[in-house]
Amino acid sequence: MKKLYSVVATAGLALAISGCTTNTVSTPSFETLDEKQLCNVKSNGIENVLATAAKYNKIAKEHGVEFKRLGMTNTQYIDETNKSIKAGSDKVVLLDKKGKATKNSVSVEYATQRACKFAVSALILEAEGKKTWRTAVPGDGFKY
Amino acid sequence: MLLNIVKSTALVALASCILNAGEFNAQAEKDRIALIEYTVAKFKDAEKNRDNFFPYSTDDELKNNIKKDIKVEEFAMGNYAFSIQGQFSYNEIKDMPPYEELVEQGEELYNDNKAIQACFPDTTIAGDYPYFDQKRNEVISLTGAINECLVNAGQEKWNEKKGKMPILQAYFAAQSTEAEKKVNITIPTAEAAAAYERGKEYYYTQRGYLKLSCATCHVQGAGKRVRNESLSQFLGQTTHFPVYRLKWGKDKVANGLGTLERRMEGCIKDQGQVPPKTNSKQMKELLYFMAYMSNGMNVDGPDVRK
């Protein structure tokens, strides 16, 4: 019986240690994403960069690693930028934590680039984190 | 390739399994002891250990505001454990804390609710949560258990962060503290150990646009300052919830009390990330890991914080 337990334990631990969940199988490809190239508004155009942002942010959201800055999620960033473009405005008004408009705004170009960077780097960070997190654990990778 | 990785990790894992003879909490115990050793060493003498631990702190801070030789049990006080300035205010406020009437309200909530009484016949259970339910193979948080109990009895769920939820929990915490209960988190199965590991990975993984992990601030960063804020240490971080925050209580006293989940959400937002849902698997496993790190320490909730 004990043996059985330890086999189960081994499997469980192995899974946990190698982080071999369905998530990780698909993540390694994100680590090599080129954020600078993907999110370059000048060479790709605002529409394309915004589409890239939406694409990767969707994945980031599914993985539970979506960025949020000063009360505004990246999803809100993308939505607000889309709205501004539709309305023909060159400004994106920033929202507060309750989703209400604040006095601050940024240019559509800046918002697009930021939304894209946030989406892509969330995934890069997640992929890197899988490899580096143990370096912060006392008694494991963290030496002092 | 992948198979190879799995195989080799399985081997490593197997090796550690043999060493630990099937104790599912073996790794967790190792982690817990390592964290205690680190925390104690760090705060042994901040001035002397400056190069190692506090390279950016000022002379004045190290000399006059970081206590030396702190006992393990004291770390439950959060940053008041080491902050001499903070401790003065803390002690004054603890003299007659603003949450006392809320604990009484919690007792009334308990006495008025037959369903809650039936689900929680023992009120001194604050230190036993979150626990791993072997039948359901998942972590159960106190907040989750209370809401499930209410729903099963045909009642409305409570807000998981403020209001009745922390008020009832404050009663449980006060009862547990009075009964001198200790944090008692168990890891009964391999699945539980895996849940613990996932929580641990969450805590130590950098996330959000600021690229901070929980540990950046509360393990490596504990005792340091962010502007004028002393960062609390991980050890003892969950012993005293629900917590009354002066910041939360600004508008309404009853609103000052919040669950551990409420605090976590705020902290994760500060990392620059969308926090996991209050009762999500991710949040519960994170809390499970965190609570284990405070195992054996006294339950000392509810408490008051900045």
Place this chain on the structure above:
Amino acid sequence: MNRRKFLGLGLGAAAVMLPSTLSAVNFRETKTSAFEGPKSHTVDEAMTELFGTSKTTAGKVTLKAPDIAENGAVVPIHVSSKLAGKTVAVFQDANPESLVAVFTVPANGIIDYKLRIKMAKTGTVTAVVQDGTTLFSDSKMVKVTAGGCGG
């Protein structure tokens, strides 16, 4: 200035309504101008309104307050003294008006008072004990910041 005037009037009206029998010395009635109105803004002015002078001697009074307040809404203050004074006052310069409280020390009383005050920003708290005609005082600067990572 209009607001001040209005406040002064409002207070006057309220003060009349107060059941004066409760208190032997109600400073809000006898020294209204020290609490609110044009001469209540600075510590010196309010002190002069209350005691007739703002000349104080340091010492014989101990004021304890945090160097950094945990929260400006709850700043614990502790005033103690062995003087046989009859009046104790607490001032601060972080709010629109400076007088916080005036204690009348009863026959059986001991000057050992704690209270929790609000401070809108960083400022100096001053405690004064009137002993005969002399004012003894102690001051302390309290930094007020917002936030919190105390766990």
Place this chain on the structure above:
Amino acid sequence: MAKKTRIKAKEKKGITTAKVMANHAMLSYDEAKRAKKEVNFITSMIAKVDGVIVYEVSTSQFLSKNPFVQFKFKGANKGKELEFTWTDLKGNTQTDKKKIK
């Protein structure tokens, strides 16, 4: 509004230490303006034992919400009742009693 004042009074070696927390929003002029509520705060507090005043203070809008005060006095025995009364700007008063332990 009519929530009780929390009182703890303990006698030791002839000196009674009383800790009191009144239940009051203590809305200052600025706070009231911001919250669009009427200004109101405790303006005086008095404590008595056997009808004799043992504590007396005139207060301002700058005491914390649910103000806490602690004071000490001589001459009261265990078992006596401490009577604590506050009055606010609107003229409301509240009195609570507690036996000295």
